[in-house]
Amino acid sequence: MPKVIRASRTTEQHTRVNDASAVLKRFYVAERQLMRITGGWFVKTSQWDLKFQLAVDQWQAVEHADALRTRVLELRYPRRDVDKKYDADVMAFMAEVAKAANVREFIAGVYEVLLPALVEAYQDYLQRADALDDSPTVYRLGHIVGDEQRQIGMMHGLINRVMPDRAASVDVWCDYLRRYLDSVGGLSGLGEKSDRPNDFADRPEFQVPRQTVRDERFKPMLFHLPHENKYDKAGQQAWKRIEALDKRVAMQVWSAISHFNEIWAAEVPASVMYELTNEPWDFYLDLSRWMWDEARHSMMGYRAIQGWGWDAPTLIPYGNALYNALGHMPAAQRLALLYYFEEGLLRSGLKQTEIKILESAGDEGSTQDMDYDWADEAIHVSFGFKWLRHLLGDDTAGQAELKRLTDEARAVLAEFVRLHQDDDAAKLAPFFDRLYDLIAAMTYEIPDDGLDIQWAPVVADEEVLQEL
Amino acid sequence: MYRIRLVKLGKEFDAEPDEVILDAAERNGIILTHSCRSGTCRACITHVISGCIEHDPDYVDDLSIDRGEIAAGYRLLCSALACSDEELER
Numbered sequence: 001m002p003k004v005i006r007a008s009r010t011t012e013q014h015t016r017v018n019d020a021s022a023v024l025k026r027f028y029v030a031e032r033q034l035m036r037i038t039g040g041w042f043v044k045t046s047q048w049d050l051k052f053q054l055a056v057d058q059w060q061a062v063e064h065a066d067a068l069r070t071r072v073l074e075l076r077y078p079r080r081d082v083d084k085k086y087d088a089d090v091m092a093f094m095a096e097v098a099k100a101a102n103v104r105e106f107i108a109g110v111y112e113v114l115l116p117a118l119v120e121a122y123q124d125y126l127q128r129a130d131a132l133d134d135s136p137t138v139y140r141l142g143h144i145v146g147d148e149q150r151q152i153g154m155m156h157g158l159i160n161r162v163m164p165d166r167a168a169s170v171d172v173w174c175d176y177l178r179r180y181l182d183s184v185g186g187l188s189g190l191g192e193k194s195d196r197p198n199d200f201a202d203r204p205e206f207q208v209p210r211q212t213v214r215d216e217r218f219k220p221m222l223f224h225l226p227h228e229n230k231y232d233k234a235g236q237q238a239w240k241r242i243e244a245l246d247k248r249v250a251m252q253v254w255s256a257i258s259h260f261n262e263i264w265a266a267e268v269p270a271s272v273m274y275e276l277t278n279e280p281w282d283f284y285l286d287l288s289r290w291m292w293d294e295a296r297h298s299m300m301g302y303r304a305i306q307g308w309g310w311d312a313p314t315l316i317p318y319g320n321a322l323y324n325a326l327g328h329m330p331a332a333q334r335l336a337l338l339y340y341f342e343e344g345l346l347r348s349g350l351k352q353t354e355i356k357i358l359e360s361a362g363d364e365g366s367t368q369d370m371d372y373d374w375a376d377e378a379i380h381v382s383f384g385f386k387w388l389r390h391l392l393g394d395d396t397a398g399q400a401e402l403k404r405l406t407d408e409a410r411a412v413l414a415e416f417v418r419l420h421q422d423d424d425a426a427k428l429a430p431f432f433d434r435l436y437d438l439i440a441a442m443t444y445e446i447p448d449d450g451l452d453i454q455w456a457p458v459v460a461d462e463e464v465l466q467e468l
Numbered sequence: 469m470y471r472i473r474l475v476k477l478g479k480e481f482d483a484e485p486d487e488v489i490l491d492a493a494e495r496n497g498i499i500l501t502h503s504c505r506s507g508t509c510r511a512c513i514t515h516v517i518s519g520c521i522e523h524d525p526d527y528v529d530d531l532s533i534d535r536g537e538i539a540a541g542y543r544l545l546c547s548a549l550a551c552s553d554e555e556l557e558r
Contacts, residue, residue, distance in 0.1 A: 346511040349501035378509035385510065385532040396536060 012128035014190060020134060021075035023125065023188050024068050029086045030118060030187055031065035033094035034058075035288055038110065039270035040208040042291070045103045048215045048302070049162050055266060055295035057151050062288035064147065067140040069281060074136065083281055089184035092196070096180055098206035104163055105173045111155040113177040115148050121187040122148075176200060208274040210327035212267060212320050217313040222321040222425045223417075224261040225254065226432075231421035235428030241436050247455050248361035249443055251354060252304075253435065255366055257316055259373065260301030264322040266294035268338045272331040276391075283390070286383040293376040300369040307365065310438065317431045325416035326409060332391045336402055337409040339384030342377050351377070353455055360451040470550040474498070474558040475517060489521065489545040489556075500545060500558065507531035507547030516541045519554020523547050 483492035
């Protein structure tokens with residue numbers, strides 16, 4: 001007869017390595033899909049505060065997904081399978097979450113059903129996990145739980161402030177998603193399974209919008225600064241009045257408006273990573289970061305505008321042309337144009353010029369914002385370089401295709417500007433005239449530091465954009 | 469010590485054989501356009517008119533520059549070392 005001594009301890013169910021990797025793979029898939037659909041709904045959402053919150057939460061989702069994916073691979077899970085064979089139930093549930101009828105439903109579905117379910121599933125895992133044997137998972141999940149509890153709390157406060165009215169349909173939607181999730185055994189897949197509800201079977205799959213709409217508190221505008229629209233001579237003259245006050249003042253205002261409008265540069269990678277479904281994991285990791293960085297830059301501008309006490313919706317042009325003019329183009333082409341802009345601006349040395357002028361203005365906040373923006377943009381160029389070569393080919397043909405796509409996109413954008421040159425939404429002079437009065441009243445003298453930098457933004461940027 | 473000439477700027481400076489070109493320029497009070505200092509953002513990409521300049525072999529696989537660009541004489545100054553006197557299109 002075999003002989004043993006008693007077990008030194010007992011363990012919970014489903015805690016062996018293969019069980020753990022299977023469950024964590026489901027969690028990874030859920031977070032991965034959460035990142036993608038939140039990015040897609042970020043594009044679709046116009047309300048500024050909600051849009052910004054979705055941006056940060058989608059980036060945290062990709063960080064969570066990356067941590068979980070890393071851990072799955074540490075648990076003898078085959079590398080060749082980690083980004084394949086996604087659990088069909090999890091994928092189906094996440095697709096349902098994305099099918100919300102409007103942003104209010106989407107936010108309720110994510111923050112009242114999905115994220116609480118993820119937190120519950122993670123806490124269940126943590127309760128069963130052996131903190132010594134499975135320590136790396138325990139560490140990572142503990143942080144993810146903290147993040148997601150904070151996300152739920154933040155969005156709860158925000159949605160009640162900006163969209164206090166809650167239609168009955170939102171409760172119907174949440175109830176449906178809960179029943180759907182129950183039917184697939186929960187996010188861990190360890191629960192009982194049953195027939196899936198099909199209350200909303202006739203709803204179409206979510207598609208990332210090719211046209212964005214800006215926050216309704218703002219006046220609809222196509223452009224935000226005069227270099228975008230060379231036909232807007234009145235806007236350029238109005239801007240030059242601001243420049244004439246002092247180049248330091250002009251740079252302070254320019255950088256804030258420019259940063260705020262970088263939201264289009266967040267929308268492009270968000271839409272690209274939603275549309276392209278089968279790229280390497282690092283593609284999503286990089287584009288998600290790119291998206292969040294650009295949303296941060298947008299908030300930098302918004303924060304500066306608020307810091308001056310200005311009412312952004314009435315004073316600041318908030319355009320959508322850069323996203324919408326390219327909306328019909330393939331994902332790689334939209335990414336190519338964004339890369340073209342970012343690489344061109346870095347190679348022109350404009351960031352250094354801008355920072356020097358802001359330093360001369362003594363505007364510590366705007367200087368620091370620009371400094372971090374500069375660091376971020378340097379990363380983005382490396383992302384664009386790497387992934388456009390991946391998408392188009394790392395050879396002569398690939399380079400030719402990148403140039404063709406970029407040239408075509410620039411021509412389409414130039415034609416968009418030409419076609420819309422007389423639209424009311426293309427006329428910036430009223431904004432700059434209103435701003436001029438405010439700015440002139442706020443200016444004060446400082447000692448002359450001998451700043452000797454030429455900065456003519458309209459000309460400088462047109463050189464970068466090559467007369468679009 | 470190698471002599472580096474920036475043709476467009478009309479400036480010259482010396483660089484040690486193992487010194488990064490961008491750093492050597494800054495040591496001589498010349499600030500060239502740059503960003504990442506790691507060869508990934510392409511802000512410092514420059515055409516070499518004459519002379520020998522090679523990317524740091526320790527990082528050559530991590531640089532954001534095409535083989536075709538290298539063959540055409542382009543280098544990333546933040547990650548490149550001089551191996552002779554040279555003229556740069558800057």
